[in-house]
Amino acid sequence: MKDRLLDEPFASGLVDGRVRVLVGVEQDVMSACRQARQLAETLRFSRTAAYHIATAASELAANLLIHAGGGLLQASALLNPTLDGETLGLELLAEDQGPGIADLALALTEGYSTGHGLGCGLPGVKRLMDEFGIESRPGVGTRIRAVKWL
Amino acid sequence: MTTLLQQLLREHRAELLADWLKSLHAPWEHPTPQDGTHHEPNQRLHALFEDILTALERPPSDRFELDALDPLAKHLRQLVADQARRGAGSSETIGLMLSLKRLISKRLIEQSPSDSSGDLLWLEQVFEQLTLLAFAAFLDIREHLITQQSLSLLELSTPVLRLWHRILLLPLVGVIDTGRARQITESLLEAIARHEARVTILDLTGVPVLDTSVAQHLMKTIDAARLLGTRVVMTGISPEGAQTLTKLGIRFADVISRATLRAGIAEALLMVGQRITSIEDGRP
Ligand SMILES: Nc1ncnc2c1ncn2[C@@H]1O[C@H](COP(=O)(O)OP(=O)(O)O)[C@@H](O)[C@H]1O
Ligand SMILES: [Mg+2]
Numbered sequence: 396m397k398d399r400l401l402d403e404p405f406a407s408g409l410v411d412g413r414v415r416v417l418v419g420v421e422q423d424v425m426s427a428c429r430q431a432r433q434l435a436e437t438l439r440f441s442r443t444a445a446y447h448i449a450t451a452a453s454e455l456a457a458n459l460l461i462h463a464g465g466g467l468l469q470a471s472a473l474l475n476p477t478l479d480g481e482t483l484g485l486e487l488l489a490e491d492q493g494p495g496i497a498d499l500a501l502a503l504t505e506g507y508s509t510g511h512g513l514g515c516g517l518p519g520v521k522r523l524m525d526e527f528g529i530e531s532r533p534g535v536g537t538r539i540r541a542v543k544w545l
Numbered sequence: 546m547t548t549l550l551q552q553l554l555r556e557h558r559a560e561l562l563a564d565w566l567k568s569l570h571a572p573w574e575h576p577t578p579q580d581g582t583h584h585e586p587n588q589r590l591h592a593l594f595e596d597i598l599t600a601l602e603r604p605p606s607d608r609f610e611l612d613a614l615d616p617l618a619k620h621l622r623q624l625v626a627d628q629a630r631r632g633a634g635s636s637e638t639i640g641l642m643l644s645l646k647r648l649i650s651k652r653l654i655e656q657s658p659s660d661s662s663g664d665l666l667w668l669e670q671v672f673e674q675l676t677l678l679a680f681a682a683f684l685d686i687r688e689h690l691i692t693q694q695s696l697s698l699l700e701l702s703t704p705v706l707r708l709w710h711r712i713l714l715l716p717l718v719g720v721i722d723t724g725r726a727r728q729i730t731e732s733l734l735e736a737i738a739r740h741e742a743r744v745t746i747l748d749l750t751g752v753p754v755l756d757t758s759v760a761q762h763l764m765k766t767i768d769a770a771r772l773l774g775t776r777v778v779m780t781g782i783s784p785e786g787a788q789t790l791t792k793l794g795i796r797f798a799d800v801i802s803r804a805t806l807r808a809g810i811a812e813a814l815l816m817v818g819q820r821i822t823s824i825e826d827g828r829p
Contacts, residue, residue: 421723422722424758425720425722428753428754428756429753432754442785443784443785446786447785447788447789449753450754450755450756450789453754453758454757454793457756457757505794512761513795515757515793516793518794519757519792519793522792522793522794523789523792523793
């Protein structure tokens, strides 16, 4: 049996320009937010952009916790493969095996929430970041990717 | 061509591993035995051992270089991370590598005292790099752990201050989670009632990020405060914070907001019919 622990540098933490946070409790949401901001600052995003990224990370992580019963949030530097690894942007990736989202357009509507939230998270992330995409299959899970260019 | 070292590593692998594990005492023999994770450090050590031997088996060159993504570098960092979390010093990982180096060079010299110098130099090279890497990793991880710990300390208490007759100040510092939001609301409501406060200043200077959940908690606190007859002045929202709230589409309805605590205090005083003036200005 291959030892899985050895393949995962940390359960969470900043390693090689990448942050991985397994979101299972509320503390993890704060931690994801903090670490995404740290990564953004390391990559020399402006204060405002880093704040936007941190907030987007927080929204996505909170959704993992509240709507999907947990999941994995990753933040990673996007590097230019042709030039000498210059940083192009930062990617947020939220993946879960939760119930999925049946109606994406509805979920992205301002003020729509199936829980007790404000329903501003997803539309907010879309506005805070430069690129935004959702894949979701009801009963299988959801994968949300958002990018901010440097 | 096979070097003496390569040959030795191939032929005596099992003994080397056994000797090495035996040479590492105390911390590895008693790792948290109560939860049955006894074997885990050993698994890590096995993997590290294999990685180091693979590196040593490379054709010797003048410089040993290790890619940051090499499994060896990764495993070394994990080991250091484990030890740092247990509060162990950097000397532990480094000591454990030097012990392996000692075992290998001893065997090498025993086998061929005359022409092992090239191999010994290579051995030196490799372990020197590994030691540097372990030390750098240790520093990184310590720093990381320390920031996380000091941040959670910040998130502790929430004093409600009586700033003036009927004016309260609630300076929020740190992350606001559900538990803390409840505690903040409770102590604020209690203070409002006790001091018959007319105005409450909610200072957000110390709140790291305003997201929809923090905003929602604040809205609930504000609503509750209003029910007890106090007005709320929000202060200390940074320009980034304000912009983010706008992008999130969040508005705090009927709340007066001032950029600085100073402006907020002036506003609050005005609301209770007071004013701060300099002594000169106050003269008729
Ligand atoms: N990871 C997810 N899995 C399942 N449903 C989700 C997920 N993320 C968001 N949703 C759905 O999209 C809706 C809108 O999300 P959001 O805008 O963040 O608002 P809120 O979290 O306040 O409900 C949620 O109420 C939920 O129904
Ligand atoms: Mg949400």
